[in-house]
Amino acid sequence: MEIHEMISKSIFVFDFNGTLTVSKNPVDKEMLQLMVRLLKYKDVAIVSGRDIRYIHDLFIDLLPKDAKLLSRLMVMPTYGSAFYRFEPSSGQWIEVYSHRLSEEEKGKIIGAIRESVMKAGFQENFIGEAFEDRDTQIAFSALGHDAPLELKKAWDPDNRKRAIIKSFLTQTLGEYEITIGGPTGIDVNRKGITKGFAIRQLMEKTGCRLDDIVFIGDALFEHGNDYPVKETGVDCIEVKDPAHVKKLLGEVVSALEVKYAQEERA
Template identity: 45%
Template structure:
């Protein structure tokens, strides 16, 4: 792909720009700042805004004029934040109704039982988290150490078994694997392809002017929906490979 024609770089957050649930490092911050000098950037993640604050905003050291070219889409673009003057401001948030949340919560015990899921001896925080615009299941708990999460379901088979049961129990919802131990549930039609449509709607970029980088582009992964939109999609194994990809985009776009 000719990256010089790309006007906006769209990326996943968790496992792409930063390790799972951890802040990105200083090197990634510098690379993103360089990228924002020449292109716009949108970050789309399954986590809610506070996760973006922890993993991205808090670690990003860029001048305000560059931050104005960075767009944040938490919970798979059901919320949108942009930088204005001196702070990040919420533009919209499309929350689940209380009835929808109850349906999702009530489906999990049966789905887990049918999938043969066994609770770990120790949970690190809550397994189910209400993120407003989505409900997220984390098998080992929201605060589980990265080394445990990485080892728990490397081939996605455990979560796919749970997802298959949830698909039978929940109509009218999108169910996607995210991160290393998570399952995200949103309203129907809300996945990362929704982010692409919102970016087009809000900023006017065509799909040919975008490139997407994510670590879950496999079928059933929460980045897979972007691939189906026709946007050029690049799979990454993690932050180190993402750095190389972003450097390539920067270098090929400079005179």
């Protein structure tokens, strides 16, 4: 997609890990500055497999406390199973909706994952906790959430190991959505909740059209957790890493600044 086509979009939607930042690292100063410049002109949505606390800690809380700026930002954690917007009148982030799992459901999901890992022939040898309760989602890390990133990247680069675990999981958790995410993760949400669901909810809540949106993510390949966005028909840009995003955003915000400066002089 050409830059002039991108700047015609009204909503920029970003994946988080691998796109705006490296897993478990705060968004860096350069990326924050680019996002602030973008938010001056465009609405922005973050669609992530992670929960709202994670996105607050590593991104939202690092942004300037500017109500006008924050009111342009929407956050859809855990594949869109929740939706948050900033309310300028109260100065607070509000929950628009949330599809929470019950404690009974969480226990069932964790038990099914443990059984499926065992059936798949993988040992439970975790570094840190293997399960993370994200309220609307149970997230499993095959090596443990505290395992070094390089170790995680080397464990299942083609997703084949987790595909085996997922095949067993679908037999016992057929009423839930099971997504392979990140280098070692398997995420379980309510049925139908994928990043494609997030895009449809974004359209419903904002009134925007499909062609108003551009999505930027690093896992748009088939079976990647961004792939359901591509299936909605939204214009998508696949990026390699945050450095790639910075280059792209630098061109976008520069073009926007020139465009609006010209309009002001006209």
